[in-house]
Amino acid sequence: MVLSDVRAGARNEAGIAAVCGILKQSLGERFQTGASLRGQHAHTTTYIPSQLPDGVAFVESSEDVKAIVRTCAEHKVPVIPFGTGSSLEGQVNAPSGGISIDFSRMNRVLEVNAEDLDCRVEPGVTRDQLNTHLRDTGLFFPIDPGANASIGGMASTRASGTNAVRYGTMKDAVLSVTAVTANGEEIRTARRARKSSAGYDLTRLFVGAEGTLGVLTSVTLRLHGIPQKISGGVCAFPTIKAACDAVIMTIQMGIPVARIELLDDLQIRACNAYSGLAYQESPTLFLEFHGTEETVRLQAEQFGEIAAECGGGNFQWTANAEERSKLWKARHDAYWASRALAPGLNALSTDVCVPISRLADCVTETQEDIRKHGHLATIVGHAGDGNFHVLILFDDKDAKEVAGVEEFVGRLNARALSMDGTCTGEHGVGQGKMAFLELELDGAVDIMREIKRAVDPDDIFNPGKIFRLR
Amino acid sequence: MVLSDVRAGARNEAGIAAVCGILKQSLGERFQTGASLRGQHAHTTTYIPSQLPDGVAFVESSEDVKAIVRTCAEHKVPVIPFGTGSSLEGQVNAPSGGISIDFSRMNRVLEVNAEDLDCRVEPGVTRDQLNTHLRDTGLFFPIDPGANASIGGMASTRASGTNAVRYGTMKDAVLSVTAVTANGEEIRTARRARKSSAGYDLTRLFVGAEGTLGVLTSVTLRLHGIPQKISGGVCAFPTIKAACDAVIMTIQMGIPVARIELLDDLQIRACNAYSGLAYQESPTLFLEFHGTEETVRLQAEQFGEIAAECGGGNFQWTANAEERSKLWKARHDAYWASRALAPGLNALSTDVCVPISRLADCVTETQEDIRKHGHLATIVGHAGDGNFHVLILFDDKDAKEVAGVEEFVGRLNARALSMDGTCTGEHGVGQGKMAFLELELDGAVDIMREIKRAVDPDDIFNPGKIFRLR
Incomplete structure (x- = not known):
């Protein structure tokens, strides 16, 4: 591999x-x-x-x-x-x-149609820039892949992130694109209506095509109303399985959770060390709810019951912005806390995504793999989607370590595929996942080539x- | 045209x-x-x-x-x-x-994965059959285009219907398909993970392709939990504009309305005549809310406030299933009530979809067009999506009437396109909308041809x- x-x-x-x-x-x-x-x-x-x-x-x-x-x-x-x-x-x-x-330099917000909850932007607009621009409209663009990426890049890799469980991915957020195709002409893939059955879905074809079919020149995006109230909370669980059971029940009950993030025990330990925190060092879910004063309370209470049923610890939550930020600190620090486990080493972030019924198995087996092969790696998951990232720390000057990491990534992808999952939930294929794409979709890749x-x-x-x- | x-x-x-x-x-x-x-x-x-x-x-x-x-x-x-x-x-x-x-005869439900909220079915399964099959799982398949269509057909035309405003269209409901392509081999467009960035989105390419790229052999669908509580209501408005303003505010406030249907005054008159009802004969919204006892009450109360602000009449709603059915009777009868306006005539159902900020304009101008040209036609809209249907009654043996209907449909589509809308929100292109597709997407249709x-x-x-x- x-x-x-x-x-x-x-x-x-x-x-x-x-x-x-x-x-x-x-x-x-x-x-x-x-x-x-x-x-x-x-x-x-x-x-x-x-x-x-x-x-x-x-x-x-x-x-x-x-x-x-x-x-x-x-x-x-x-x-x-x-x-x-x-x-x-x-x-x-x-x-x-x-x-x-x-x-x-092609970073203008071309139009905002507040009544229709959409906007059109040039590809170079970043998501922070867009949300700053939108601030006074009462609307926001929810997709949050972590980095302050450009909208064109996010569309091209079919990005998503922490709140895809509620707001979907770039596949759902993009209403239409304009693109310059091989003949040098610009096409527009759809009009501005919220839905359409007018021919092949070229919008979704360009979203995730990673720039291989043409060059995007504008992107029309669906927006959402800024929630009146946001609450957040955190809950530790004895095992990955217990945490994932709570996630499955939350999704099955239709609680419209905005974010539901899983951090494994090593990740929590890293966060405690990095920021002087005192989280219980076991698998932990971080949640966020969007709604009104009343509905965020209802959602948090419902989740609290689920967590208790699944053997979780005390579910602490708050609708106060400052306290919410404190509860979420470990999640926000996750990347740098992991890097601080071994400051001299390089890091590879890789992602897979499985049906949520298999998330606990996939994460647990991956932890065992990490231990067995002596790797240093943390796991953070967008648990509501069955998507998780492994951040593996290694010395990129050491050919043997690099080979070991490659083998690990190969096993991780094979494991996800064996559970009917995908080799990438949100990073895209690029050069890194080509071999796995063939394993995942086989003959369908020939249709892509055609x-x-x-x-x-x-x-x-x-x-x-x-x-x-x- | x-x-x-x-x-x-x-x-x-x-x-x-x-x-x-x-x-x-x-x-x-x-x-x-x-x-x-x-x-x-x-x-x-x-x-x-x-x-x-x-x-x-x-x-x-x-x-x-x-x-x-x-x-x-x-x-x-x-x-x-x-x-x-x-x-x-x-x-x-x-x-x-x-x-x-x-x-x-290819109508088996192949698997139901309750924990993952998905199922895989053969293309001949109808939506009623699927929902009957699912009844004991606590899950349901929400897309409802009216007819008891097959899942394969619904996928192929990118169908949607009354509750797309909450649950999306077939574009959102289909996780993956298998299809036999021109070389006689079967491909699978995606794995069963809830999201993926693995290459071109062939799933969305086959959804809406109307059977022109291959023959579907199975469809994997996202399911939803049956809501604990459903409430429904009805509210008359003085004008189409007032009703549409209420729709826009509802969507902007993020009320997760499950259905929000607009019937024009002639449609209401037809329903009153057909079923001996006594609705106020003015533009009317029919709503449905899905959630818990508490959240459906909250949603209905919020909508009631919006309706009052927009000049609507008394918003009647109920969480009792039988009473809800009564309030919704006109909407359920709409098609046959319209046909009964002129029992001897044929009927054409056509659909367009515009940004919701333009829905009032598009419907009002279409009503004027109907009046001016002496047509007999009712309007029913999936207002939350900006999508509406005109049911036009005419004598298909009379060449002049047929020509008149063709001209009307031409004007309707030109009007929707001039408002940045689409020539079809949910019926597809088939043979009926080919000319309009070219007007709508121009050079993009050449990419479809390629x-x-x-x-x-x-x-x-x-x-x-x-x-x-x-």
Whole structure:
């Protein structure tokens, strides 16, 4: 089992040189070829090695994107869209070289339609920026993958995060996109109606396509009303199984929980050490409820009963914002607390997702695997979706350790697939999960290849990602 | 503007004869060619003329489907999947002849995973059958398009209906499908995890593809817990605008209304006449709330306040099932009450969907159009989604009336598109909305064509639907 497939593709040197010349001419200072900047644009947040693009184009409009795609299409040169570079599976690498399109200057909120609970933004808008922009409208954009990612990147990796259990993923949040396709024209995948049966669902096809079918130029998003009241709470459980049973009952009873996060015992221990906290060091659920004063109370009370039934400890909750923040501190600190377990080491964050009935099995077996192989790794799960992350700490200079991590990730994915789960709940495939995608969906990947070849016959859009074309 | 595109395609007579011979041999009595049965399988619920398949195959397994697709692929003969024939835009017609695959015998519930709130069914299972099967599990399948349609058909047209405002559409309900593609192999589009970022979203591509990319052989569905309590209510408004304002406020406040249906004044008058009722003859909203005793009361009270603020009349609601049924009687009777306005005439049901901020404008302008042109037509809307139906009554033997109806439908669609809406919120494109799809999505339809050609190069899957291949 190979963790990631980062084989360099063939480079079209003549085409790349021609395109760089043309873009330097047409974009001036907005086209850069310095090694340092190119390095930033192949930045990966894992140990997947960087593969630099040949130039970075800072776009400011759809017209810029069209012109670049036309030039690259004519010369058969790769185009790699770049948002903030927070993707985790090598999505922004350039294994065949080519042009990175940087969207940081294409970051306007184009319209907010408060009555319709939607907005349209350029791909470079980040989720924090959008929520700041929306603050006075009473609306918010709920998807929260952790990083302050760009909306274009979140759409392209089908991102989700802590509150997907209530608000869904980018698949649910995106109403429509505009994208520049291989002929250099811009298409719009849907109108602004909340639902439609008008032909193939191209919106959902571009969401999660990781830039391999075209370059997004705007995204229309569904918004939600800011809840009148938010309450939060925390509850320790004797075992992962008991915690997961509480999650299953919560979902089955239809309690519209906004977040329900699972931290394993090592993660809690790490948080206690990192922030001087005193959580009980056992598997723990962190919850958040959105509603009115009355409904958040009802929800918290209902969950308290479930927790007690499942053998959980005292469920502490509050509707006071400051106290809620205190109760949630361990969850907020999780990443850095884990890193602090071994400050000198590198970290790999990987995710799988299984049916929630199998979450306890999958997490427990993964903990055993970690122990058995002597790894240092914490687990944090978006338990309501059956999705969890393993953050594994290791020395990326030690080839043997790297090989051990690769083997671990292979076993983790095989385990999730054996439980009818998926190799990635929210990070996407990129270069990191290609081998697992084939195992997961088999013949369906051939249909993906047929679509890719039809829509992008010269393979200019983010080549070498999701699958090999063969 | 032409209402529907029912031009006959080229018939591959030699291929059709060969396939009929082979299927007669292999399927015996399960392959039928009688005119009456073939006629039933081209049944359309509108006045779109029937175009009969050459034979009907009653399948009982994926293996049957694979064998038929392989035979048809080899001889380049069309394959048209058939559920219950309740589609509204000519989806089951056979403009180039071919084989209708009847799924009525492929109607097993294959698995129910109560802890995961999902199930897997064969395409011929109807929604009533599924809900009967689920009764003892405490779960239900919420999507309700009115007709007792098959799950395969509902997936293929991206159906929704009255409670999509709360539970979403088939796009949201389908977790995964298996489908037989052009090479005669069966693919599976996703695993059973609640979310995934594993490659292109083929699930959503098959949902709404109207059988043009392959033949579904099973559908995995998300289920929901049966609400502890259901309350229902009704409220009259002075104008469509006032009713729609109440809808917008309800959605904006995040009240998780399960159904919010709008009936126009003529529809209410028709219901009063049909069932001897005494509703106030003005635009009226019918609501349903799902939750606990406490939350349905809270929701109803909140809506009552909104209705009063928008100038609505007294909001009557109840959590008693029998009384709720009485309050909702007009909504339940709507279709037959409209038909009874003119028992001798035919009826066309057509749907559009607009951003909810434009729903009042779109409905009001449509009413004016109806009056101005002397049509007899009622309006019922799934108001929370901005989706509404016009049921227009006319004499289908009178060419002038038919032409008038076509022109009306053309204006209705142009109006919805001018408001950034869609030509179909839930009926699909079929043969009826092809011209409007081109107006709605323009260049994006070319991407659909590229996908169709790549996945189904010989155009055997339900040809002549959604778009012309050119």
